[in-house]
Amino acid sequence: MRAIVIEEFGGPEVLTVVDIPAPEPGPGEVTVDVAFAGLNFADVKARSEGYRVESLPFLPGLEVSGTIRAVGAGVEGFTPGQEVAAFLNGGGYAEVVAAPAATVFTVPEGLSLRTGATLPSVLPTAYGLLHEVGRLREGDTVLIQGAAGGVGTVAGQLARMGGASAVYGVVSSLDKAEHALKSGYDQVFLADTFDADVRGATGGKGVDIALDPVGGETFRRTLSVVGRFGRLVSFGNAGSEEPWSIGPAETYPLAISVAGFSILNMAAADPQRLREIATAAFRTVTDGGVELPVSAEFALEDAAEAHRLLESRTSTGKLLLRI
Numbered sequence: 001m002r003a004i005v006i007e008e009f010g011g012p013e014v015l016t017v018v019d020i021p022a023p024e025p026g027p028g029e030v031t032v033d034v035a036f037a038g039l040n041f042a043d044v045k046a047r048s049e050g051y052r053v054e055s056l057p058f059l060p061g062l063e064v065s066g067t068i069r070a071v072g073a074g075v076e077g078f079t080p081g082q083e084v085a086a087f088l089n090g091g092g093y094a095e096v097v098a099a100p101a102a103t104v105f106t107v108p109e110g111l112s113l114r115t116g117a118t119l120p121s122v123l124p125t126a127y128g129l130l131h132e133v134g135r136l137r138e139g140d141t142v143l144i145q146g147a148a149g150g151v152g153t154v155a156g157q158l159a160r161m162g163g164a165s166a167v168y169g170v171v172s173s174l175d176k177a178e179h180a181l182k183s184g185y186d187q188v189f190l191a192d193t194f195d196a197d198v199r200g201a202t203g204g205k206g207v208d209i210a211l212d213p214v215g216g217e218t219f220r221r222t223l224s225v226v227g228r229f230g231r232l233v234s235f236g237n238a239g240s241e242e243p244w245s246i247g248p249a250e251t252y253p254l255a256i257s258v259a260g261f262s263i264l265n266m267a268a269a270d271p272q273r274l275r276e277i278a279t280a281a282f283r284t285v286t287d288g289g290v291e292l293p294v295s296a297e298f299a300l301e302d303a304a305e306a307h308r309l310l311e312s313r314t315s316t317g318k319l320l321l322r323i
């Protein structure tokens with residue numbers, strides 16, 4: 001089968017197409033003939049910085065859709081030919097993947113495999129951030145960094161659906177602001193001025209929930225606009241700055257909670273919890289009309305091109321590889 005492999009860390013050019021044997025399912029696993037693979041910003045971090053890469057060569061790709069090819073020992077509930085979407089710990093940019101059955105989901109009725117590939121990572125992440133970690137309540141005000149990206153596009157819609165009284169987004173360009181305004185956001189601010197803008201929009205009170213995938217200075221500025229009893233959830237370091245550190249001086253005065261989230265850790269340590277969150281999150285698509293538009297689709301051999309686009313910070317919504 002054809003797959004993309006990374007033999008050294010570096011620019012998009014290190015994504016190389018290779019011919020390797022298709023995997024067989026181990027106990028508790030299924031194999032999937034891949035139709036589409038979703039791109040995630042974590043793939044860019046893995047390729048460029050070795051984020052969560054244990055050893056080289058490394059097969060990138062955290063999510064796919066396709067049809068079940070074979071079922072391993074001890075797996076129940078899946079049969080060959082069934083349409084599924086899978087969350088993986090790598091290896092998704094390939095014609096065939098092996099996945100733990102615990103993180104394989106039936107594609108909800110009425111959804112295409114193309115839409116299926118957009119679901120496994122971004123949607124449970126956004127849902128978990130808002131409802132489990134952020135503990136979203138009716139009437140809360142919510143601020144979301146990276147509002148036009150994959151997670152940001154669905155997080156805006158989920159916050160609105162969850163009863164937020166105002167949903168504010170932050171983006172790096174006016175084009176992205178236009179996209180976010182179609183995705184549940186009431187107001188979208190540019191990164192340069194967002195802290196002053198949020199203070200203005202909330203009458204100086206700050207927001208109840210803030211989600212930050214950027215880190216560094218953006219994290220600190222986001223913390224400065226979280227209001228009393230507010231919750232700030234850090235879930236990425238897109239800016240590649242030094243990790244933040246905070247203490248009583250930042251959290252005591254307004255009783256702010258700061259939390260983190262990792263879908264990869266949850267998938268590895270508690271796949272059942274991921275399953276529950278994913279099930280609730282997928283329902284917002286089938287029953288609630290939440291959408292994650294695919295803004296570009298690439299052939300497997302053009303994975304480098306897809307990474308260039310994701311890194312350029314000009315893409316919106318979701319990018320897919322068509323296998």
Ligand SMILES: NC(=O)c1ccc[n+]([C@@H]2O[C@H](COP(=O)([O-])OP(=O)(O)OC[C@H]3O[C@@H](n4cnc5c(N)ncnc54)[C@H](OP(=O)(O)O)[C@@H]3O)[C@@H](O)[C@H]2O)c1
Nearest residue numbers: 040041146149150151171172213235236238239262263313
């Ligand atoms: N912890 C978890 O479980 C988890 C799960 C999924 C994703 N994530 C994180 O969530 C974020 C979004 O992931 P995604 O896959 O949906 O990607 P994405 O949003 O499609 O693309 C990356 C986003 O990062 C923003 N960004 C801000 N500063 C950046 C910088 N210095 N360089 C590049 N991008 C920058 C970009 O928005 P602007 O250009 O508008 O700033 C863009 O929206 C990433 O940080 C990812 O690592 C975390």
